Every structure is written in C-alpha cells, then in structure tokens.
Amino acid sequence: MEHVPPPAEELARLDRELAELDARRAQLLTRRAWLLAALRPPAPTAAPGWNPSGWGAPHGAPSQPWGYVPKQPSAPRSAQNVLLTLGGLLLTIAAVAFTLVSWGSMGIGGRSAVLAAMTLGALIAPAVLLRRKLAATAEALAALALVLTLLDVYAVHAVAAPGTDGLGFTAVASVVLAALWTAYGLTLGKLRLPLPAAVVLAQWPLLFWAWAAGAPALVVGWALLATAVLDGTIALRGKGTGVRVTACVGGSVMGFSALLVGLALSMTASGPLGAVAPGAVLLAAAAAALAGAWRAPKGFAQLGGVVVGLAAVAAVGGVPVAAVPDAWHMPAYLLCGLALMAVVRTRLPRNATRGVLAASGAVAAWALVWTLPPLATVLLGPVTLLSDVWAGAPEGFRSALGSTLPWPEQAGAPVVLALVAGLLGSAYRWWPSVVRITAPLAARVETPGPDTAAGTPGTAWTAPPGAGVPWYTAGGAGARRRPSGAAVRGAVGAGAVALGWGAFLLAGALLDVPYALAVAGETALVGGLLALAVRGTGSDRDATAAVPVTALVAAVSGAVSVGVLSLASEGASYAVFGTLAVLFAGAAVRAGGCLVDQGRIGRGVWCGASQGAGTSSSRSDSGVSATPRGAVPGVADPAMIDKTPPRAEVPRAVFAVAAVVWATVLTGFAGRSLGLAPHEAAPLLLVVPALTVLLGARLRRNPTALPVELTGATGALVAVGLAVSDEPFLALVLALCGVLAAGAAVRPERRPAAGYLAAALFVLATWVRLAASEVSFPEAYTLPVTVPALVVGVLRRRRDPEASSWTAYGPGLAATLLPSLAVAWTDTDWLRPLLLGVAALVVTLLGARYRLQALLLLGGAVLALDGLHELAPYVLQVAGALPRWLPPALAGLLLLMVGATYEQRLRDARRLKDALGRMR
Known part of the structure; x- marks a missing residue:
C-alpha cells in the first residue's frame, strides 16, 4: 500500500524541489553565456589610419580611401600638457632660486653670462621647436623665457641700478618688455603666449610713471584712460583671440578705474570750475567708448553705449552739481540723464543708441530710488498716530508724520518725481510720435519669410509699438515674443500716474503745509485718482488696463494713508472717512461694471446688463447705434463677452468693498464718540x-x-x-x-x-x-436645536417623501437624546431617566407606526440603554446572590439553544433586516 503524505507536507516538498530547479537553471544559463563568449571570434582591430565607418575626414582635406583616418598620437594630449607644465614650472622655480639665492656667490661676469645664456636659450628654443612641429613644448619654453626676462629686470635693478626709483624703473622696464615681447610674438606667429603677455605688460608704464612722478589724481586718471584707449585699439585691431580678450579685460579694468577717478574728483570738486577738469576726463572716456561702440559687435556696442551715457551724465552734471546745494544734486544729474534721450535723433549705430538710452533709464531709476525714503515716510508715517487716536490736530504735516528725516536735504525729491512723471505722461499723450521716432530702433528677428515655402529663409522686421498689431512676429518658432505697443504705452501711462501721485504727496511734506490742508489735499487727490480709474482709458482702442488699475491701487493706498492721518482729530476722522465712503461708493456706481478690457472687445462699450436696459449703445465715428443685449459693437462673436465679466467687475468690486470698509470705520467712530x-x-x-x-x-x-x-x-x-x-x-x-x-x-x-x-x-x-x-441643564441647550431641526425635517419629508429619515430626523433627535442619555447615566435622581425613557418610548412607537428607521433605532437604543441604567443595581444585586457557576451554565445553555435553531434564527434576522431596510 502506497503512503500518501498530507497535503501540507506534499506542498512544502514541491516548493523545495522547484527552488532547487530554479537555482540549477540559473547556474546553467550563466555557464552557457560564458561558453558563447569564449567561442565567439575576436573582433577585427582597425589598423592605424583605418576607420570602418568611413566618416570623419575633415572638410577640405585630400580625398582618402574609404575608412581612412589620420593616425592618433601615441600619448594623450592632456598627459603631454601636464608634463610640459610641470617641467616649465620646475625650471621657473630653479631660475628664481638661482636669482635670489645663488646670485651673490658669483662674480659680475658669471652672473651676467648665466642669466644671458639662460634667457637667450629660452628665447631661441621655441623657434627651433616650432620648426620641428613641437608647438606645446615651444609654448612651455616661451613661458619660461617670460619669467626669465622678468628676473633679468629684477637683477638689473638690484645690481646695476640699485639707486634708481623703483616705480620709474618699473615703468621703463614695462615699456621695454612690452616692445620685446610684441616683436617676439610677431616674429614667432605660431606662439600664443607672447602677444597677450605684451598686452599685460603694456598696462603698467603710464600708471607707474604717474605714480613715480607724484602726479595728482587727475593725471592718474588720464594715464588710466590712455591705457584703456590703447587696450581698446588692440581689442579692435589685434591679432588672435587671446590678444583681443586680454585687451578687452585690461581696457575694462583701466577704463572703469579712470571713470571712478573722474567721478570721485567731479563729485568732490569745490566749485564749477574745479569740476571742469574731471569732466574733461569723463567726456574723453565717453568719446573713447563711443568710438569703440561704433565698430564693436552688438553686445559690446550696447555696453559701450551705456558707458557713453553714464560718463556724459557724470561729466556734464558734475558742473552744476558743484554749484547747487546737496538737495539738488540728484535733479541735476537727472536732467542730464533725460537729455540723453535726444540721441534717438542722431546717426549713431542702433546698438550704441540703445546703450545710451539704457544709461538714461539707469540714471532715472537711480533718481527714483533716491526718492523712496521720503515717499515711504509720507505714506507710512501716519501709522504713529494709531497709538493716540484723537489726541488733537498737529500744527503741520511733518509733525503728523513723526519722522526725524532731514527734510531740507530731500527738497529735490518731488522735482525728480515730477520730471519723470511729466516725461512719461508726455510720451503717453503723444505716443504715435514716440513710435515714429523710435521706429529705427525696432529689433529685427529672423523668421520664415515669404520665400520659406520655397526653401529660402526670409527675414522679417517686428512691427513698431503702437502700430495696431502685436509687437512680435507670429511666423516661425524662432520669433522673439515682445510686448505689444499697447502694453508698453499702458506701462508708460501707469508710471506717469504713480510718480505724479508721489510728487504731490512729497510736495506737501516738504512745504510742511498745515494739517487741515494736508488732509484735504490728500483726500482730493484720492478723488482725482478714483475719477481716473473710473474713466479708464477713454476711447483709445489700443489702451490697456494698466492706467486705471494703477490709479485704483494709488487711490486705495492714498485712502488708507489719509485715513490714518485723519485719526489725530475727531472732526477730521469723520470728514475724511465719510468723504472716502461717498467717493468710493460713487466710483462703484459710476463704474457700473463697464471697466472692460477695451483693448480686446472694442471701444466705447456700454454694459447694458449692468445698466438694466434691454439694449446697449455703442458710440462710433458714424454715430450711435442700438445693439441688442449681449452684443458688443465691433465684435463678431458675442461669446467673447462671457469671458470678460469677471475681469470687468474687478474695479467695481474694489470700489464697493472699500466703500463698505470706510463706512464700517465710521460706525466704529460713532461708538467712540458716544463714549x-x-x-x-x-x-x-x-x-x-x-x-x-x-x-x-x-x-x-x-x-x-x-x-x-x-x-x-x-x-x-x-x-x-x-x-x-x-x-x-x-x-x-x-x-x-x-x-x-x-x-x-x-x-x-x-x-x-x-x-x-x-x-x-x-x-x-x-x-x-x-x-x-x-x-446648566443640557436639555436647555439641546432642545432649541432639536425643535427647529425636526420642523425642517418634517418640511423636507413633506416636499420629498423619498428622503431618508436619517437625513430628516436623525440630527435633530440625536442632538437631544444622546446628550441627555450621557447625563442620565451619571444622574442619581429618578426624574431625568424617567422623562428620557418616556421620550425614547414615544419616539420608538412613532418610528414603528410610520415605519421610520431613524426614529425606531434611535428611540429603541436610547430606551434600552436607559432601562439598562435603571436595572443595573438590581442586576448586580441578583448576580451577587447567585452561585458563581450559574452564569457560565446559563451562557452555555443559551448557546445550545441558538445552535439548535440556527437556521430559524438566521431567517428571523434576515426578515428583521428586510423590515428595517423597507423603512425610511
């Protein structure tokens, strides 16, 4: 008879055998892979000069057989460079050690012979190595020769001319070395080190000569400028990238140093005549930068234009600055900076002109930053009044600001703001003329032109700002997206509004007008800004929302500032906040939701929906025409209007919200006034x-x-x-x-x-x-919730008979029954459990009568728990009198009875479940 193991044992045995098979399979696959690799024949190695792919021949090289490539050097280029650099460094260290340590142990003849031989050999060796095509070795020896020539100069000064001035000797030596290495580099044109080294040596002669002669700072500035001009000439006409890059770096450093010297002397001049000489240095630097920008590539030309503009402003503005008080220095520089914009009418190259305009903008931005501290003081200074509301009106505007700012030194701040605001406002007003003047400066972008379809790339010019089309070329992926003319004009107008508002505020603080006049003036200014925000962009088709939005922001900011300022006096507070509430409410009514994006959907749009009329009107050049509700003149698709209301209603909502805020503050003032x-x-x-x-x-x-x-x-x-x-x-x-x-x-x-x-x-x-x-009775808190909740539930069930009883009555019943049950379990009195039981019984009977599941279950559960609470003492008393074996025996008997009638009990439970499920 065959033994059959149990299923669990047999399953474990099968798992072990499968694991062993998997492990053996992995070993066999590994061995198979190794055998295949061993049997595969070795790949053919291409001989030197052979390339199986056949690619890689340089363009213009003589035709070679298919697959031919030049032989590669036996040693990597990086290893060769490391060896040559290390060798040259060691030779340099040896030469320095010889010059500094062993020099004194030799006679004058021996010294001269050794240095001359070493230098001459280091200079001749690169020529020999270049003929043998050892360029890298030649470069290393040229670097050694450069160091040796510097050591020769040191040795000559230390031995042959120890009494000469060090700075003067260095200036002469720099000239000699620069000429020597220039000639050497031109003779051995394949070396890349000598000519850049000559450029570096040429930086020092004039500077060291000026120091040696004890020249004043002005002469040092001229020396630096002359060196920068020489570097610029080399950068434009020099031979090789290394020479030009070195000259550009040297010229930038020297030119920047010359500008710093001239600017420092101009700003510290004792009078207008004393500022003329530094101004001449700055103007010469501007002329040199302009000459370089005329021939330089695009990026360098624009940078040169920036230098030209800044140097000209510093030179011309330094003369009047030396004659006026400190408070008017910035306006003088600003006027000079704004005068630079006349460059658009000159014949300068386009890139240089852009640089000069960028310099003008930088000067204006610097001047505006200078005005920020006093402007912030005027706006935020009244916050100090919050600590002592209605303490009494101060005498002047400045005393209400609570600031220690030196106001006499800020006298030019409102002038600066007014100048820039006036310029921007003029540009906004006469925008077509600005576009016509600046049209030659429009950037050209490479885009697919008309010949693109034929395979010839075309060139397209971007449309100038304000030409009625977006200021970018839409054809081709290479087109650079630029802001539209309307967007640029809107930004200009917004800047004019913001700066003009700041100028008015600062003017009042600097004049220290009386407190009442300051409050009235700022309130009137808020009204003007609101009028501008409501008026929007008028009938200009190309205008954007920048101007009205800026006016709105300024109006809200000014309202907050003047509101806080008015807290010094009770009467001023009522007058200001009442006026603000009226102004903003009127602006909300006047706006009427019609501040739409007129640049998108046309001009002269009247919102009939907000006016409550059945039609809307559109005013055009030909007259007024009636338009049905929802239609917009000049728009073919009325669906566009559906996209604009959220954006159109934003200003009106802001007006209305601000009006509500000011009115709320007024009611708070009323309570304070009433004590x-x-x-x-x-x-x-x-x-x-x-x-x-x-x-x-x-x-x-x-x-x-x-x-x-x-x-x-x-x-x-x-x-x-x-x-x-x-x-x-x-x-x-x-x-x-x-x-x-x-x-x-x-x-x-x-x-x-x-x-x-x-x-x-x-x-x-x-x-x-x-x-x-x-x-403290919980029912007093829960019944006011239960009664309305049950009333709402009854109304809900009457309207929707299919609604669940849990949704209609569950929350209301639970709000009272559950808290009362929790309190009843800890209540030793009999009244609360009795009333709770009666209420739970009524709820249970109602649930059974009307077949409502929530009432039946909640009422029955509360009734059972309440009854258990009342029977608990007696149950405990009976349980204590019974024998200890009786409860287990009763439990076992109950389980036997349930087990014997299991199927019947299950059917009963299902019927109970179905009955509850049919309830609502």
Whole structure:
C-alpha cells in the first residue's frame, strides 16, 4: 500500500524541489553565456589610419580611401600638457632660486653670462621647436623665457641700478618688455603666449610713471584712460583671440578705474570750475567708448553705449552739481540723464543708441530710488498716530508724520518725481510720435519669410509699438515674443500716474503745509485718482488696463494713508472717512461694471446688463447705434463677452468693498464718540452689514454683490470680537448676526450657505444667553436645536417623501437624546431617566407606526440603554446572590439553544433586516 503524505507536507516538498530547479537553471544559463563568449571570434582591430565607418575626414582635406583616418598620437594630449607644465614650472622655480639665492656667490661676469645664456636659450628654443612641429613644448619654453626676462629686470635693478626709483624703473622696464615681447610674438606667429603677455605688460608704464612722478589724481586718471584707449585699439585691431580678450579685460579694468577717478574728483570738486577738469576726463572716456561702440559687435556696442551715457551724465552734471546745494544734486544729474534721450535723433549705430538710452533709464531709476525714503515716510508715517487716536490736530504735516528725516536735504525729491512723471505722461499723450521716432530702433528677428515655402529663409522686421498689431512676429518658432505697443504705452501711462501721485504727496511734506490742508489735499487727490480709474482709458482702442488699475491701487493706498492721518482729530476722522465712503461708493456706481478690457472687445462699450436696459449703445465715428443685449459693437462673436465679466467687475468690486470698509470705520467712530465700551458699541457695527445684505438683495446675481456681502460679514465678525468680553452683549450680537444671515438666506443663490450660518448663529446666541444666565441643564441647550431641526425635517419629508429619515430626523433627535442619555447615566435622581425613557418610548412607537428607521433605532437604543441604567443595581444585586457557576451554565445553555435553531434564527434576522431596510 502506497503512503500518501498530507497535503501540507506534499506542498512544502514541491516548493523545495522547484527552488532547487530554479537555482540549477540559473547556474546553467550563466555557464552557457560564458561558453558563447569564449567561442565567439575576436573582433577585427582597425589598423592605424583605418576607420570602418568611413566618416570623419575633415572638410577640405585630400580625398582618402574609404575608412581612412589620420593616425592618433601615441600619448594623450592632456598627459603631454601636464608634463610640459610641470617641467616649465620646475625650471621657473630653479631660475628664481638661482636669482635670489645663488646670485651673490658669483662674480659680475658669471652672473651676467648665466642669466644671458639662460634667457637667450629660452628665447631661441621655441623657434627651433616650432620648426620641428613641437608647438606645446615651444609654448612651455616661451613661458619660461617670460619669467626669465622678468628676473633679468629684477637683477638689473638690484645690481646695476640699485639707486634708481623703483616705480620709474618699473615703468621703463614695462615699456621695454612690452616692445620685446610684441616683436617676439610677431616674429614667432605660431606662439600664443607672447602677444597677450605684451598686452599685460603694456598696462603698467603710464600708471607707474604717474605714480613715480607724484602726479595728482587727475593725471592718474588720464594715464588710466590712455591705457584703456590703447587696450581698446588692440581689442579692435589685434591679432588672435587671446590678444583681443586680454585687451578687452585690461581696457575694462583701466577704463572703469579712470571713470571712478573722474567721478570721485567731479563729485568732490569745490566749485564749477574745479569740476571742469574731471569732466574733461569723463567726456574723453565717453568719446573713447563711443568710438569703440561704433565698430564693436552688438553686445559690446550696447555696453559701450551705456558707458557713453553714464560718463556724459557724470561729466556734464558734475558742473552744476558743484554749484547747487546737496538737495539738488540728484535733479541735476537727472536732467542730464533725460537729455540723453535726444540721441534717438542722431546717426549713431542702433546698438550704441540703445546703450545710451539704457544709461538714461539707469540714471532715472537711480533718481527714483533716491526718492523712496521720503515717499515711504509720507505714506507710512501716519501709522504713529494709531497709538493716540484723537489726541488733537498737529500744527503741520511733518509733525503728523513723526519722522526725524532731514527734510531740507530731500527738497529735490518731488522735482525728480515730477520730471519723470511729466516725461512719461508726455510720451503717453503723444505716443504715435514716440513710435515714429523710435521706429529705427525696432529689433529685427529672423523668421520664415515669404520665400520659406520655397526653401529660402526670409527675414522679417517686428512691427513698431503702437502700430495696431502685436509687437512680435507670429511666423516661425524662432520669433522673439515682445510686448505689444499697447502694453508698453499702458506701462508708460501707469508710471506717469504713480510718480505724479508721489510728487504731490512729497510736495506737501516738504512745504510742511498745515494739517487741515494736508488732509484735504490728500483726500482730493484720492478723488482725482478714483475719477481716473473710473474713466479708464477713454476711447483709445489700443489702451490697456494698466492706467486705471494703477490709479485704483494709488487711490486705495492714498485712502488708507489719509485715513490714518485723519485719526489725530475727531472732526477730521469723520470728514475724511465719510468723504472716502461717498467717493468710493460713487466710483462703484459710476463704474457700473463697464471697466472692460477695451483693448480686446472694442471701444466705447456700454454694459447694458449692468445698466438694466434691454439694449446697449455703442458710440462710433458714424454715430450711435442700438445693439441688442449681449452684443458688443465691433465684435463678431458675442461669446467673447462671457469671458470678460469677471475681469470687468474687478474695479467695481474694489470700489464697493472699500466703500463698505470706510463706512464700517465710521460706525466704529460713532461708538467712540458716544463714549460706549467696546462691547456696547458692537451692535452699532452691524448697521453696515445690514445695509450690505439689503444691497446684495438689490444687486442679486451681479458679481459685485458677493464681495460686498463678504466685506459686510467681516464687519459683523469684528462686532462679534468686540462683544466677546460681555456674554449678554455677545448673545445679542450673535442673534442679530443670525437675523442678517437669515435675511440673506431668503435669496435662493445665498440659501445653502446663509441658511446654515443663520441656524448656527441662532443656536450660539441661545447657548451664550443660557450660559450667561448660569443654566446648566443640557436639555436647555439641546432642545432649541432639536425643535427647529425636526420642523425642517418634517418640511423636507413633506416636499420629498423619498428622503431618508436619517437625513430628516436623525440630527435633530440625536442632538437631544444622546446628550441627555450621557447625563442620565451619571444622574442619581429618578426624574431625568424617567422623562428620557418616556421620550425614547414615544419616539420608538412613532418610528414603528410610520415605519421610520431613524426614529425606531434611535428611540429603541436610547430606551434600552436607559432601562439598562435603571436595572443595573438590581442586576448586580441578583448576580451577587447567585452561585458563581450559574452564569457560565446559563451562557452555555443559551448557546445550545441558538445552535439548535440556527437556521430559524438566521431567517428571523434576515426578515428583521428586510423590515428595517423597507423603512425610511
């Protein structure tokens, strides 16, 4: 009889055998791979000069057989360079050691003979090596020869001319060495080191000569400038990349040093005549840079133009700066910088002209940065008044700012802002003329032209700004995208608005106008900015939203600043915030949602939807024509309007929100004037939220309604925060907020959010009122929630009979039954458990009668737990009297009975489940 193992044992045996087979398979595959590699014949090695691919012959080389390539050197080029560098370094160290250490142990003849022989040999050897085509070795020996010539100069000064001046001797030696290495480099043209070395040596003669002669700083500046001019000439006409790069670096360093010397002397001049000589240095540097920019490539030409512009500003502006007080230095430089823009009418190369214009912009930007500290002081200085509100109006504007800024030294700041603002405003006003003048400076981009289809690349010019089309070429992937003319003009206009606003603010602070005049002036300025923001871009087809948006931002910032400034006086506070509320509310009404992107959908658009009319009008050159609602003149697809309302309504929403904020602040002032405590003044703050609810009902689905109502809700939240310190007032404020939320919930579009909010606020108000009255019964807190919840559930079931009972009645019943049950388990009295049991019994019977699952289960569970709580003492008492073996015996008997009737009990459970499932 065959033995059959158990399944588990047999499965384990099969797993072990499969694992052994896998391991053996892996070994066999590895051995097979090794055998295949051993049997494969070796790949044929290409002989020197043979390339199986047949590619790699340089263009223009003599034709070679297929696959031929030149032989490669036996040693890598990097190893050769390392060996040559190391050898040259060791020889250099030996030469230095010989010169410094062993020099004194030899006679004059021996010394001269050794140095001369070493130098002469190092100079001759590269020529011999070049004829043998050993260029790298020749370069290494040329470097050694350079070091030896420097050591020769040191040796000559130390022995032959020890009494001569070191700086003068160095200047002469630099000239001699520069000439020597120039001739040597020109003779051995294949060496790359001698000519750049000659350029480096040529940097020092004039500078060391000026130092040796004890020349003043002005002469040193001229020496530096002359050296920079020499470097520029070499950079333009020199031979080889190394020479030109070295000359560019040297010229940049020397020229920058000369400019620094001239600028320092110009700024420290004692008078206009003393600034003329440094100005001459700066003008000469500008002329040299201009000459270089005339012939330099694009990038260097633009950099040269920048140098020309900055040097000219420093030279010309230094003369009047030396004659005026410190406060007017920056305006003088700014005028010179703005005068540079006349370069667009000259015949300078385009790239150089761009550089000069960039220099003009840099000067203007520097001047604007200089005005930032006083401007920030004017805007942020009134914040100091927050610590002592209504302490009394100060005498002047400066005293209200609370700043120690030296105002006399900032007298030129508003002039700077006004100059730049006037220039930008003029450019914005006469933009077509600006475009016509600057058209030659438009950049050219390489794009597929008309001949592209035929295979010939074309060249296209970008359209100038303001030409009615985007300022970039759309054809081809290589076109560089540039901002449109309308965008550039909008940025110019926005800058004019912002700088003009800053100029007005600074002028008042510098003149130290009376406090009342400063407050009135800033408020009027806010009104003007609002008018500009509402007016938008007028009827200009190419205008963008930059100007009105900038005016809007400036208006809001100015309103905050003047609002804080007005806190010094009670009357000023009411006047300013009342005026601001009226101005912003009027701007919101005047805007009417019609601040649309006129650059996208046309000009002269009247929003009929916001006006409430059935038609809209469009004013054109030919007259006024009626247009149906939703249609826009000049737009073929009315669907474009659907994309603009969110963007169009942003300014109006900002106006309306700001008006709500200022009105809320006014109500806070009323509470302070009446002498009310913060919690007593809290109900007053709800006046504005109530008005916003009414306004929201008037606006309905207008996009402005939601921001206005949310701002009003923020004011209500502030009122709640003020009332937190007093519970009765907090309950009152919460109840009033609940009334406002319920009023908003009347509207269908606000009902989902406002309805729940109103219910939560009413419940919170009730709870706070009960807590203030020291009521501790939980039913007093839960029943005000349960009753409205059940009423809502009944209404919901009446409207939708298919709604679940858990959704309709579950939350309301749980809000009271569960907290009462938790308290009843710890209550030693009999009244609460009795009342809870009766209520749970009623709920259970109602659930069984109307077949409501939530009522049946919740009521039954609470009733069972409440009854268990009441029977628990007796159960414990009975359990203590029974024998200890009786509970296990009863449990076993119960299990036997359930097991014997298992199928019947299962069917009963299923029927119970089905019955509960049929309930709602």
